[in-house]
Amino acid sequence: MPPADDPYALPPFAPARAAAVRDQLGLTTGQVAWAVAAYCGSPVHPELVRAWETGTATPENIHVKALAAALWCSPADLVGEATTLAQCRTVAGLTLNETAAALGITRDQWEKAERRNRWQGTPAQTQALLRTLCPPPPCFVAACGRSEQLRVLLREAVTTWWPTYVGPLARIVPLDPAVLRHVLERLHLTYQRWEGATGGRAQQAVQAEARAADFLEHIDQHLWQHLREVLHFAGHPGRSTP
Template identity: 35%
Template sequence: MPVNTHDGDAVRPPFNAAAARRLREALGMTHAHVAYGIWAAYGIRLEPAAVASWELGEGAPTEAELTALAGALWCAPAELLGAPRTLREFRLALGLAPTDLALRIGMDQAAYERLEAGGRWTGTDRQAATLAAELRLPLPALIRFTGQQARLVELLTSAATTRWQGYVRPVGKLAPLPKERLQQALQELHEEYHARMTASLSWTGGDAAGEAGRAGREFLDDIAAEFWRRVGEAAP
């Protein structure tokens, strides 16, 4: 299935305007100093007013401008970004070019760029592991970027609604976590789901079965986030 690895503006990454201003002021630089530094080191001509507009949140730098701005402010690109959510944002946070990252993971550059644009993951397990290492991806992000999110949700849903014990190994293949942690998380999901269903059925009056169904669906709709929270992994 297609994997949404990219959202938002196709050219301009999310930008932390307050961080840019704070870093510039800490260096004692004016907007003109920053604009000159970007031009001198990266050959990108900007008016000081453009730098000021970024800091005011009236505009945002392109990917190339963000990299140049980080260089001018003597910081890592990650310091000028919010928390990364997409594959592209994780790459930008480390200041890597698509060409370099594709080479490191052994993937054709065009295939990698299609992946960033929301394409389907076609790489191997080894390439997935290398991608995770190069971009320092948390496990939830890796599973999402490599197209395994739907399968994980399917397994978690079955574990919650049927016998959870039979899903420890399949879930563990997707999310290689300690067995004890997986067992505890799946058992908790199973118990929580059935507790909500039972509580809804015990209500007097109204459509008890309908309420139970809604309570169960609401829990299952967010089951991946519940799973990551219970195993101690933050979902991006």
């Protein structure tokens, strides 16, 4: 994959997605290899396509784009979730200039934001960012430099009275408060089950205490996982004004 400062960096390649798209089209690896080779102008063996699909080899940026062309899909359909502002822009199919114009900032300002993966725009510019690039919540929170603040809030929420934390959480994570309320309640109940089990037999109590501590340590990861499940089931992004 391209280096982090590549102006057209894509998120990590998702082998299973590529294999699924090819299967849906009814194409062989040989047919895909021929199309990729035609796009790139250099030979590509069917075994290499198979290696990409099984994860034993990682295609370069140009090969991901060629593979997308061969499979009649977008490169975004063949990669995982964007984790940086640069990856969000690339997935959206925008240039540096187009992105800067959409956000109402200069190209230099946007390049600096990408280079540092740090977003410090005004509320209006932030809304434009959310509309234009649709960054995944983890990516947006990290770019705003609020990951640690989020973890602190989540730990407090699941260990105390969680409903009072929905508002503060919604000001960090750009999603519908109703969605956050649902997920926060699930996190609270999960933690309370482990916490409640610490009063059992000695060995079970030790195990439950360790599980509860590990849950708190990775509380933000649990939040993102629950959110992905809820939003996937609902079939909508659930985004709102941060």
